[in-house]
Amino acid sequence: MAEENKDELEQEDKKTQAEDSPKRKKVPINLIVIVILVLCLLGGGVYVWKSGLLSGNSDEGSLEQQETQQEIGPIYPLETFIVNLVGGRGKNYLKAKVELELDSDKTEIEINKRLPQVRDAILTMLSSKSNEDINTLEGKFQLRAEIITTLNQFLKTGKIRNVYFTDFIVQ
Numbered sequence: 374m375a376e377e378n379k380d381e382l383e384q385e386d387k388k389t390q391a392e393d394s395p396k397r398k399k400v401p402i403n404l405i406v407i408v409i410l411v412l413c414l415l416g417g418g419v420y421v422w423k424s425g426l427l428s429g430n431s432d433e434g435s436l437e438q439q440e441t442q443q444e445i446g447p448i449y450p451l452e453t454f455i456v457n458l459v460g461g462r463g464k465n466y467l468k469a470k471v472e473l474e475l476d477s478d479k480t481e482i483e484i485n486k487r488l489p490q491v492r493d494a495i496l497t498m499l500s501s502k503s504n505e506d507i508n509t510l511e512g513k514f515q516l517r518a519e520i521i522t523t524l525n526q527f528l529k530t531g532k533i534r535n536v537y538f539t540d541f542i543v544q
Contacts, residue, residue, distance in 0.1 A: 467499055467541075
């Protein structure tokens with residue numbers, strides 16, 4: 374009888390151990406390796422796509438693009454502008470030296486003919502700004518874009534590529 378109780382106790386212990394320990398599924402190591410490889414391939418593909426390595430451009434083509442981007446057109450310097458800013462009761466003013474980058478020499482001839490119109494447009498635009506409008510970097514970029522857009526509306530034979538502020542004092 375002691376042997377029967379012992380056998381029953383052993384069977385009950387095995388049952389309780391089987392119930393207590395959760396059944397784990399072993400993840401095959403092959404699956405883990407495959408998932409890691411797929412993630413690496415996806416990451417590499419995204420890198421190649423973003424960097425443009427598969428665009429098919431040769432080194433010569435990219436060199437030509439860099440040269441055209443680095444070439445600067447003729448520069449047309451304007452006289453210094455001094456204007457009162459809006460909202461300062463005449464206490465705030467702006468002193469700016471503006472230079473225009475042109476697309477060709479023909480544009481320079483046209484700007485010489487339209488110089489009063491160009492200066493008037495820039496003076497009007499600068500004097501319509503407040504101290505807060507032009508003190509930030511974004512404000513300066515916006516002012517530059519406005520000048521380019523306004524002046525290009527006047528021009529017939531060429532266009533202004535960029536505007537450079539070589540002197541910019543707000544007081």
